[in-house]
Structures are given as structure tokens and as C-alpha cells.
Amino acid sequence: MLDGEVRKKLTAIVGESNVLDSEENLIVYSYDATPNYQAMPDAIIKPGNRVEIQDIVRVCNEHKIPIVPRGSGTNLCAGTCPLEGGIVLLFTRMNAILEIDEENLSVTVQPGVITLDMIQAVEEKGLFYPPDPSSMKISTIGGNINENSGGLRGLKYGVTRDYVMGLEVVLPNGEVIRTGGKLAKDVAGYDFTRLMVGSEGTLGVVTEATLKLIPIPETKKTMLALFDSLEGAGKAVSSIIAHKIIPATLEFLDQPTLEVVEDFAQIGLPTDVGAVLLIEQDGPVEVVERDIAKIAEICEHIGATSVQVAKTNEEGLALTTARRAALSALARKKPTTILEDATVPRSKIAEMVRAINEIAKKYQVEICTFGHAGDGNLHPTCMTDSRNEEEMHRVEEAFSEIFAKAIDLGGTITGEHGVGVMKSPYLAWKLGNEGVNAMKTLKFAFDPNNIMNPGKIFAKETKKRVVVQK
Amino acid sequence: MLDGEVRKKLTAIVGESNVLDSEENLIVYSYDATPNYQAMPDAIIKPGNRVEIQDIVRVCNEHKIPIVPRGSGTNLCAGTCPLEGGIVLLFTRMNAILEIDEENLSVTVQPGVITLDMIQAVEEKGLFYPPDPSSMKISTIGGNINENSGGLRGLKYGVTRDYVMGLEVVLPNGEVIRTGGKLAKDVAGYDFTRLMVGSEGTLGVVTEATLKLIPIPETKKTMLALFDSLEGAGKAVSSIIAHKIIPATLEFLDQPTLEVVEDFAQIGLPTDVGAVLLIEQDGPVEVVERDIAKIAEICEHIGATSVQVAKTNEEGLALTTARRAALSALARKKPTTILEDATVPRSKIAEMVRAINEIAKKYQVEICTFGHAGDGNLHPTCMTDSRNEEEMHRVEEAFSEIFAKAIDLGGTITGEHGVGVMKSPYLAWKLGNEGVNAMKTLKFAFDPNNIMNPGKIFAKETKKRVVVQK
Structure with missing residues (x-):
């Protein structure tokens, strides 16, 4: 619960109706889309503009109260779980699309705008x-900016970071930078633009963003290539790229x-094959036709058992929609679904998927793997039950080994989900103690009172590195 | 001159032959491509590997000796002028292309490799x-990484920052991060990758870089569009983009x-027209043909007096080579050439060029303007004589007013040259004191002894902002 004086100050800034601290409200914002993390905030505050945010930050800095900026809480690293209490900063009142500038190909938005709403508007x-x-x-x-969100088009188009041109940010001291x-x-x-992108709300509060746009591709085609084995699918991915074709989407799903x-x-997806690649190309009609034909040829040459090009846009959309639903679909199987995002160089995909399967077998846990094959960003997903402590322990051990393997292959512990709480014990595996120390130096310089999303990114303890027996 | 003990330590690290401190050598490295800045270093050190660099940095940090990392010194912001003495770190011995990875579309290099050598190798x-x-x-x-270099293809392809995937960096405390x-x-x-890119050697020493590659475009076409007026050329730029065409190159040259x-x-360039656009498109043959035809149509519709498509690759290359030679060509006219890079949103190009011409007239200085119209990155270039103090004063006043105008139009003081010494008195105009303070906080946290390229980016004094009379 907030101290009475602090509550009064915050209420004076945003008004009584924008300070929520009933039990029900606190529970709603005590967790996010990540399983197994929950902690109660002291209040939820809904600011209306940047000046109010500055005032809120100053009050929190003075009283050393944690601030957890939160969009829709869809992140998968427990990044918006208010681990150390404090206030959850909600942007529901700051969701305007301020300007679409067609001459300069940019859109300027407030942070609370829903991603799809903005996409449709542009x-x-x-x-x-x-x-x-x-x-x-x-x-x-x-939320996308704080997490540097990826998606299905990363290979060809990059991630959120590549589209942020400018930011307005309130720093932990209450000052605004543009x-x-x-x-x-x-x-x-x-x-500082890219320093803020992906900093998971630990360095400041983003209050406005100018994003880069590009002309919409003329057309798009979708295809499915079926393979007997993981290796076949992995080889096809490498071969497509080696033929100098960069598809818009190059997704992998295991059986x-x-x-x-x-x-x-x-x-009507096939369910009796070893692996599937879902491939999309977009761009000018001639190029899409040519690339799709060439990709089909490559997949057949590698030994795909079947290559099917979607006949209509609707059919293509059904395929990508099904792929996007993978997490929801998997979540129906067991009470707890843990979706990870170990990422490796593209050439190591088949090796990584094979290792994931061996690790799952070793620890007797159920792991499906799908993900963005084109950019090496895999989603090994474990279906389990968090009430079963013994099993959860095995799940954790299995994921530790998966992260260790990813790093051995030149990869990383998180491709697009962020570190948050969930991956923090592994961060030093990727960055070394020197890397984590450099980050701490930066964090402390900007936020000496550690008010911005405390408990995230930096772990109390680094997990002991798994040494994989060769 | 280096203190005897320090010299001994540095010699022990790199060997006598890699420590240069004769008068002639010191003079050679006392300046770079930027006119009017010169300061003597105490020594030039040529390290052979990362471990040697760590040892050098530790010695310099202990003895508070400035380190100025230097590639070929081609920067235009006096970024490698050893303002406060110390050592110039030269990478001539660390110029290897370590790996071209065709499967993962990356190249890994040492910092001293010549840009064109690497481009040709890939x-x-x-x-x-x-x-x-x-x-x-x-x-x-x-050098490209430290300055976040741009170029002629920024509009379509982005700048150096967009192609740096990974770095090895020696921090001012001697630790290495990857x-x-x-x-x-x-x-x-x-x-930290993008934090280091463009940090002008003030945060650490880059010792290795992994860069992103893309498939080479199939083909390329070049064209020239001539206009009576600046306005015509500016309108054509906006109209091309508004038609959702993103050319590979969209360059502007004034009369x-x-x-x-x-x-x-x-x-055989025309010399009797108001302005010229040099336009290139690359990509698949059909797309290039279609875009070039469409661009020609747009330019004619806007009122171009002539539109000429290069008939051969050689003719196209001659045109872009001539454009690339603009600085050298201008440099022949007067003893001193000051090339600036005020940058504005693309839609403001014509307005900015008009303002530059008015300002040049007001201060009676000779300024030509060319540059990357597609990304709003202009190069107003002043031909003058640094021995004429009175004229130099007028030149400085004129550029102050140009920077102020660029910022008024939503632009920046430097698009691709960096801040260095030259632009440091103007940095707060773009970032505000809050922005500069945030940068100082970061710099001090990483480099408390201020050994890394001191005197750059942060000015002793911010210049008084020009208030343009409306």
C-alpha cells in the first residue's frame, strides 16, 4: 500500500479516478502473460500526458518508489510483474496516433496505442x-519499444528497433529528453533512441515515439513445404538464403x-510429417512469383515431400494465422505453457532443434519447437504444470541446458522476448560478467535509486552454467 | 612527449617499432581531414591485437593519458584531432577480414580494414x-563504426549502424565486452552495439566487428533529372517518395x-540549370525498369527540363563517381573548404536550400549545396580561406544560422559527419541541456578519467543560439 502522503501527491497529479488501488485492481496488475510470476503493486496510475509522468517520476524518485511501465502486459519474460511493489504506470489514456506523415514516411504515436490499430491506420x-x-x-x-519486439518478418525487415526514429523519454530524474x-x-x-529500445523500462519512461514506415509491398504469396526430418527443413532454410533469396517470413514448425x-x-495442416516450413514472400508481383518458384524448386531439391503454394490470399492468411496461434494452441494442452526464445545463427537451426529434442528426452519433459527459422529465433515451448514441483524443476534444468547450447552455437538466451525476471539468471552466460557490469554501470548512472522497473534484467544471482557433456 | 616510464610500459606492450614519436610522425597525426584543427599527440601506437589494446588502455587509464582511436582520419568533424595530446591508436596492423559467412550473411573484420577492400571482398x-x-x-x-558513417544509399539501405550486428570493445577500464x-x-x-556505433571513440575501443550483409542487387540504373529551380527538384523528391518509390540513391546538386x-x-554535366537530381535504383531487373520509368514520368510532370537515363553501367558509374568527387572538386576552388551536413526531414529540403542561399548572401560567403536529398542530408559547403580571419568569422556566423534553421525545421546539426570538436558548441541546440547532461552522465560512468578521445562531443561552452528574424 502506498504511504498516505505519497498517495495524496500522486492523486493531485492525475486525479482520484486515475489512481487504482483496490484489492481487485492490484491483483489484475500483479502478473503478466508470463507463467509463475506474481507480485502485488501498491497502486496503478494512469497518467494523461508527459507532464504528469514527469511529476509522477519525481515523486517516486524522491520517495524511492518502484515504477513499472506497462502496456498490455503481453510480454513473456515477466517484464511487467511488479516484483518489488510500487506503482504500475498504465498508458490506456495515452493511446493516440498523433500524426501520419506521408512525405517523411513516419508515424508519431503515444505509447499506449495498440500495435495493430496503428498498423491498420498506416x-x-x-x-x-x-x-x-x-x-x-x-x-x-x-511495450514493443521497451521489449524491442520481433515477429515473423524479422529476417527481411528487422525488428522494432529498426523502425524507431525518435523518442520522447522521461528519465528517472524527471527530466525529458528527445x-x-x-x-x-x-x-x-x-x-539514446536505440539504448532505450529494449531497455525494458529500466532506464526511463517512453512518452512518445516517431516510427519509420515503408511503402506497403505490392503483393504477397504464402507456401508450405513439408519435410520428413528436421534436418531437411534446416537444410532448406540455409539453401534458400545461400541462393540469395530473403523471404519475408520463413517459419518452422515441428511435428x-x-x-x-x-x-x-x-x-487441414499436415500432422504426419517431420517438420514444416511456412514461407512468405512479398514485394513486386514479378519478384514474388520468381522467388516463390525458386524457393519451391530449392525445397524439392532438398527433398521436401510436398510443396504447396496457397492459391488465394485467404488461404495464405489462414496459414499465417494458424502459425500465429501456435502459443494459444499449445496453451490448451496443459495447465502451464512456457514459451522460450533461444536464438542461434541461422546455419545452426537444425543442430539446435535436434539438441532441444535430446534435452527434452533427457529430462522427460514435453517440448514442442516452432519459430522464426529465417532469423534463427526458435520457440521451444514446454507444456507442463506449475503445481508439479518436481516436474518444474526438470523443466528448469532442461531450459538451462537449452540456453547453454544456444550460447555454445554462437546464439543468445533471448531473441525477442527480453530478459525481464525470467532470463536474468542467464544473462551473464551471454554477456560475461564484464558485459553485465557495464550494463549495471549504465543503469546506476541513470537511476541511482533503482526506481525504474527494479528486479528486472539484473539477477540477484547468476545460475551455474550447465556444462554439456560431449 | 610521453613520460619516460609510460613510454617504457607502452613499448613493452607493442614493441619499439610500433611506438612512433618523432617530430615528423607527431605532425602527420596532429590533424585529420577537417580544416583548421591541429594539436600534437605525444605518440602514435600501433597495436597488433586486442590483448595489446587492453594493456595499452590500462596503462593510459592509470596515468590519465588521452587515447584517440584513428582509422584513416577522413572524418569531417575533427574527431581524430588529438586535442589534449596523448596517444593516437592506429589500426594499420589490425586490418584483417576474419571471416565471410555466406550462410549467415555476415562478415567479421578487424577495425583497420579499408571499407572498399571489405566491400569488394564480399x-x-x-x-x-x-x-x-x-x-x-x-x-x-x-572509423565508419565510430562515426556511424552514412553515404549515398542511406535512404533505401540505412547507415553503418544498421549493419553492425556485433562488436568486441575494450572499455576504458581495460575490460572487454562482446x-x-x-x-x-x-x-x-x-x-551496447548501437551505443558504441557513432560514439566517436569516447566510450571505448572497437577491436572487432561483425557486419550484416545482404544479397547484392541484380541490377542498377542511373538517371539525371534537370530542373530550373531548387523548388522543382525539392518537389520531385517529395513526389517520388509520395509515389511509394524508394530509390537507392537520390542526390541533389545545386548549380x-x-x-x-x-x-x-x-x-558533360549540365552547368546552366538550377539544380540536378542524380537518381539510382537497384534491384530485380523488372522493378528497376519500372521504377526508373515512373521516376522519369514524375520528374517530367513536376517540370524537369530534361530527364536522361544512363545508357550503360559505365555512363551511370561516371555520374555517381562525379558526384562522389564533389568535395575534391570544390576543394580546388579556394584554400579552405568547409563541408557541413545539416540535415532536415526530407519534405523540408527545398526550404532548407533556399535558406542556405539566403544566409550565404547575408554573410557574403560562398556556399554550394549538394547532398543526399532522399534522406534530407545536405552538404552546404563553403569555399573560403582560413587565413582571412574576418571572412572566417562570417563563415562561422553563417553556419550557426544554418544549424539553427535546420533545427527549426525539425532537423539536426549533423546527419553523418559526427559532432567531434567542430559541432560540439551546437550539440545542445539539438538535444537540449537535458540531452547533453544525459550523455555526460553516461560518459562519466564509463570513463571517469576522461581518457577516451577527450575534448570531443562535449563542448566547453555551448554557442549562443541564433534567433532567426522572421
Whole structure:
């Protein structure tokens, strides 16, 4: 519960109706989309503008009260779980699309705008915002920026970071900085724009963003390639890229994922194959036709058992929608679904998937794997039950080994979900103690009272590194 | 001159032959490509590997000796002028291309490799590294990274920052961090990769870099569109983008620049027109043909007096080579050439060029303007004589007013050259005191002894902001 004086100050800033601290409200914001993490905040505050946020931050800094900025809470790293209490900063009142600038190909938004709403608004003008996290129907742009969200189009188009041109940020001391602008080139000072992107709310509060847009691709085609084995699918991925084709989407689903997704979506996906690649190309008609034909040829040459090109846009959309539903589909199988995002260099995909399967077998846990094969970003997903402590222990051991393997292959512990609480014990595995120390130096310089989303990214203890027996 | 003990320590690290401190050597490294800045270093050190660099940094940190990392010194912000003495760190011995990874579309290099050498090496494999600073024949990748170099392809392909996937960096405390990797997606921790890119050697020493490559475009076409007026050219730029075409290159040259470039290159450029757009499109044959035809139509519709498509690749290359020679051509006219890079949102190009011409007239200085119209990155270039103090004062006043105007239009003081010494008195105009303070906080946290390239980015005093009379 907030101290009475603090509550009074915060209420004076945003008004009584924008301070929520009933038991029911606190429970609603005590967790996010990540299983097994819950902690009660002291209040939920809904600011209406940047000046109110500055005032809130100053009060919190003075009284050393944690601030957890939260969009829709769809993240998968417990990044918005208010671990150390304090206030949850909600952006529901700051959800305006401020400007779509067709001459400079940019859109300026408040952080609370829903990703898909913004995407649809710019598409009406013939413009395109490529980052498409699977949660985009409910996620916010502010959340996407804080997590540097990825999606299915990362290989060809990059991630959120690549589309943030400028930010307005309230720093932990209450000062406002404005970074970048509607500028394709700007080297005036350190790149605070990209420092803020993916900083998971630990360095400041994003209050406005200018995003880069591109012309919408003329057309799009979708295809499925079926393979007997993981190796076949992995080889096809490498071979497509080696032929200098960069598809818009190059998704991988293993057999167990396929079975679950088909059961959920009922669109006639094959369930008796080793692995499937879902491939999309977009762009000018001639190029799409040519690339899709070439990709089909490559997949057949590698030994695909079947290659099917979607005959209509609706058929293509059904396929990608089914893929986007993978998490929901898997979540139906068991009480607890843990979706990870170990990422490796693209050339190591088949090896990584094989290792995941061996590790799952070793620890007798059920793991399906799907993900963005084109950019090496896999989603090994464990269906389990958090009430079964013994099993949960095995799940944790299995994921530790998966992270260790990813790093051995030149990969990372998280490709697009963020570190949050969940991955923090593994961060030093990727960055080394020197890397984590450098981050702490930066964090402490900006936020000496550690008010911004405390308990995230930096772990109390690094987990002991798994040494995989060779 | 280095203290005897320090010299001994440094010699023990790199060997006598890699410590240069004769008068002639010190003079050679006392300046870079920027006019009017010169300061003597105490020694030039040529390390052979990362471990030597760690040892050097530790010695310098202990003895508080400035370190100025230097590639080929082609920067235009006096970024490698050893303002406060100390050592110049030269990477001539660390110029290897370590790996071209065709499966993961990446190249890993040491910082001293010449940009064009690397570009040619990857092109032999059918791969493409788009950033192309005009200095690429002699610049190094390390220098490009420190300055976040741009070039002619920024509009379509982005700048150096967009192609750096991972770095190895020696921090001012001598520790090594490794950021990123051969990974299209990686959100494990703060984005130190992009923090280092463009930090002008003030935060650490880059010792290795992994860069992203893309498939080389199939084909390329070049065209020239001539206009009576600046406004016509500006309108054409906006109209091309509004038609959802993103050319690979969209360069602008005003009449005085054209005259000087033609005098230098002798390739039959028109010299009696108001302005010229040099436009290139690359990609699949059909798309290039279609885009070039459409662009020609747009330019004619806007009122171009002539539109000429290069008939051969050689003719196209001659045109872009002439454009790349603009600085050299202008430099022949007067003893001192000051090339600036005020940048504005693309839609403000015509207004900015008009303002530059008015300001030049007001201060009676000679300024030609050319640059990257597609990304709003202009190069107003003043031909003057640094021995004429009175004129130099007027030049400085004129550029102050140009920077103020760029910021008024939503632009920046530097699009691709960096802040260095030259632009440091103006940095707060773009970032505000809050922004500069945030940067100082970061700099001090990483480099409390201020050994890394001291005197750069942060000015002793911010220049008084020009208030333009309306």
C-alpha cells in the first residue's frame, strides 16, 4: 500500500479516478502473460500526458518508489510483474496516433496505442510498419519499444528497433529528453533512441515515439513445404538464403507443434510429417512469383515431400494465422505453457532443434519447437504444470541446458522476448560478467535509486552454467 | 612527449617499432581531414591485437593519458584531432577480414580494414555491404563504426549502424565486452552495439566487428533529372517518395556545385540549370525498369527540363563517381573548404536550400549545396580561406544560422559527419541541456578519467543560439 502522503501527491497529479488501488485492481496488475510470476503493486496510475509522468517520476524518485511501465502486459519474460511493489504506470489514456506523415514516411504515436490499430491506420495510407509480434492484436507500441519486439518478418525487415526514429523519454530524474526525429540520418550524440529500445523500462519512461514506415509491398504469396526430418527443413532454410533469396517470413514448425496447431485451427495442416516450413514472400508481383518458384524448386531439391503454394490470399492468411496461434494452441494442452526464445545463427537451426529434442528426452519433459527459422529465433515451448514441483524443476534444468547450447552455437538466451525476471539468471552466460557490469554501470548512472522497473534484467544471482557433456 | 616510464610500459606492450614519436610522425597525426584543427599527440601506437589494446588502455587509464582511436582520419568533424595530446591508436596492423559467412550473411573484420577492400571482398561472393561513405576508398570500418558513417544509399539501405550486428570493445577500464553476434534478433541486455556505433571513440575501443550483409542487387540504373529551380527538384523528391518509390540513391546538386564538378570531372554535366537530381535504383531487373520509368514520368510532370537515363553501367558509374568527387572538386576552388551536413526531414529540403542561399548572401560567403536529398542530408559547403580571419568569422556566423534553421525545421546539426570538436558548441541546440547532461552522465560512468578521445562531443561552452528574424 502506498504511504498516505505519497498517495495524496500522486492523486493531485492525475486525479482520484486515475489512481487504482483496490484489492481487485492490484491483483489484475500483479502478473503478466508470463507463467509463475506474481507480485502485488501498491497502486496503478494512469497518467494523461508527459507532464504528469514527469511529476509522477519525481515523486517516486524522491520517495524511492518502484515504477513499472506497462502496456498490455503481453510480454513473456515477466517484464511487467511488479516484483518489488510500487506503482504500475498504465498508458490506456495515452493511446493516440498523433500524426501520419506521408512525405517523411513516419508515424508519431503515444505509447499506449495498440500495435495493430496503428498498423491498420498506416496501411490505409498505403504504408507499412513491418514489426509484427504475435501479440500485436493487444500489445502496445510502448511495450514493443521497451521489449524491442520481433515477429515473423524479422529476417527481411528487422525488428522494432529498426523502425524507431525518435523518442520522447522521461528519465528517472524527471527530466525529458528527445532523441532522433523524422531523420534518416542523425549522428548528433550517443544513440539514446536505440539504448532505450529494449531497455525494458529500466532506464526511463517512453512518452512518445516517431516510427519509420515503408511503402506497403505490392503483393504477397504464402507456401508450405513439408519435410520428413528436421534436418531437411534446416537444410532448406540455409539453401534458400545461400541462393540469395530473403523471404519475408520463413517459419518452422515441428511435428508436435503441427499436431496441436491443426487440432486448434482445423485448416487441414499436415500432422504426419517431420517438420514444416511456412514461407512468405512479398514485394513486386514479378519478384514474388520468381522467388516463390525458386524457393519451391530449392525445397524439392532438398527433398521436401510436398510443396504447396496457397492459391488465394485467404488461404495464405489462414496459414499465417494458424502459425500465429501456435502459443494459444499449445496453451490448451496443459495447465502451464512456457514459451522460450533461444536464438542461434541461422546455419545452426537444425543442430539446435535436434539438441532441444535430446534435452527434452533427457529430462522427460514435453517440448514442442516452432519459430522464426529465417532469423534463427526458435520457440521451444514446454507444456507442463506449475503445481508439479518436481516436474518444474526438470523443466528448469532442461531450459538451462537449452540456453547453454544456444550460447555454445554462437546464439543468445533471448531473441525477442527480453530478459525481464525470467532470463536474468542467464544473462551473464551471454554477456560475461564484464558485459553485465557495464550494463549495471549504465543503469546506476541513470537511476541511482533503482526506481525504474527494479528486479528486472539484473539477477540477484547468476545460475551455474550447465556444462554439456560431449 | 610521453613520460619516460609510460613510454617504457607502452613499448613493452607493442614493441619499439610500433611506438612512433618523432617530430615528423607527431605532425602527420596532429590533424585529420577537417580544416583548421591541429594539436600534437605525444605518440602514435600501433597495436597488433586486442590483448595489446587492453594493456595499452590500462596503462593510459592509470596515468590519465588521452587515447584517440584513428582509422584513416577522413572524418569531417575533427574527431581524430588529438586535442589534449596523448596517444593516437592506429589500426594499420589490425586490418584483417576474419571471416565471410555466406550462410549467415555476415562478415567479421578487424577495425583497420579499408571499407572498399571489405566491400569488394564480399561482392566477390555475391554479397553487398550498403553503407558507402564518399571516403570509402581510404576510410576504415573502425572509423565508419565510430562515426556511424552514412553515404549515398542511406535512404533505401540505412547507415553503418544498421549493419553492425556485433562488436568486441575494450572499455576504458581495460575490460572487454562482446555485444550481439551473428544474430538477426538478440535482446539480451542493453543495446551496447548501437551505443558504441557513432560514439566517436569516447566510450571505448572497437577491436572487432561483425557486419550484416545482404544479397547484392541484380541490377542498377542511373538517371539525371534537370530542373530550373531548387523548388522543382525539392518537389520531385517529395513526389517520388509520395509515389511509394524508394530509390537507392537520390542526390541533389545545386548549380554552383554542378559547375565545379563538371570543371573537375569533365563528363558533360549540365552547368546552366538550377539544380540536378542524380537518381539510382537497384534491384530485380523488372522493378528497376519500372521504377526508373515512373521516376522519369514524375520528374517530367513536376517540370524537369530534361530527364536522361544512363545508357550503360559505365555512363551511370561516371555520374555517381562525379558526384562522389564533389568535395575534391570544390576543394580546388579556394584554400579552405568547409563541408557541413545539416540535415532536415526530407519534405523540408527545398526550404532548407533556399535558406542556405539566403544566409550565404547575408554573410557574403560562398556556399554550394549538394547532398543526399532522399534522406534530407545536405552538404552546404563553403569555399573560403582560413587565413582571412574576418571572412572566417562570417563563415562561422553563417553556419550557426544554418544549424539553427535546420533545427527549426525539425532537423539536426549533423546527419553523418559526427559532432567531434567542430559541432560540439551546437550539440545542445539539438538535444537540449537535458540531452547533453544525459550523455555526460553516461560518459562519466564509463570513463571517469576522461581518457577516451577527450575534448570531443562535449563542448566547453555551448554557442549562443541564433534567433532567426522572421
